[in-house]
């Protein structure tokens with residue numbers, strides 16, 4: 467008789483899948499939607515994601531010549547914003563993302579904006595291809611939720627950060643409070659329909675709204691971060707708590 471451990475299976479949205487298959491499913495999903503990913507972000511959030519990302523980059527407390535790693539950087543919204551808005555600080559920005567098609571979109575976007583100084587790498591956040599203590603800042607925006615082994619990714623980020631370096635994580639939070647019924651109705655009724663309409667992929671956007679409900683609440687995520695070599699972790703809820711920023715010191 468075969469015995470399954472708890473760790474043999476994991477959530478993929480509201481579905482349960484074999485843990486060893488999840489990263490491949492996530493990779494497939496982002497490969498499929500990569501062409502319409504940026505458009506869908508604008509449509510779904512009514513452009514709000516741009517404000518969140520701007521505020522996020524403004525919080526990084528960058529100093530001249532810092533080495534910055536953007537994990538799960540996808541189509542480059544964070545890296546490009548850092549390279550453009552903070553150009554006077556000459557930051558060295560590296561994007562590491564699992565999905566070639568997302569990175570390709572990001573590279574094209576950066577080149578079209580005249581930004582040539584971002585390093586683009588394909589890699590898994592659970593096994594970052596960098597030496598210990600390489601970066602001053604690590605950012606991860608809307609990425610951690612999609613990573614299969616989140617503890618492993620946090621521990622890898624801690625490893626590649628220099629002592630005193632900082633992790634900044636921006637992520638959706640499970641909705642609570644008075645906003646919840648409205649947000650749930652919008653999430654489950656409208657967003658998958660928009661996914662079908664604009665990205666021809668209802669399933670991918672059904673996964674998005676489900677994965678948000680499976681993601682740890684900010685206080686739980688804060689405890690998780692502290693288990694992986696970070697000395698201090700603070701969080702803030704934005705936009706009625708639908709998004710949270712975590713800042714942690716290595």
Ligand code: SAM
Nearest residue numbers: 496538539540563564565568590591607608612
């Ligand atoms: N950070 C970008 C942004 O804010 O628009 C992209 C976020 S997108 C929702 C999630 C990204 O996580 C995708 O580009 C996907 O390829 C990447 N991803 C998923 N699992 C990953 C992993 N294990 N390692 C690195 N990147 C991963």
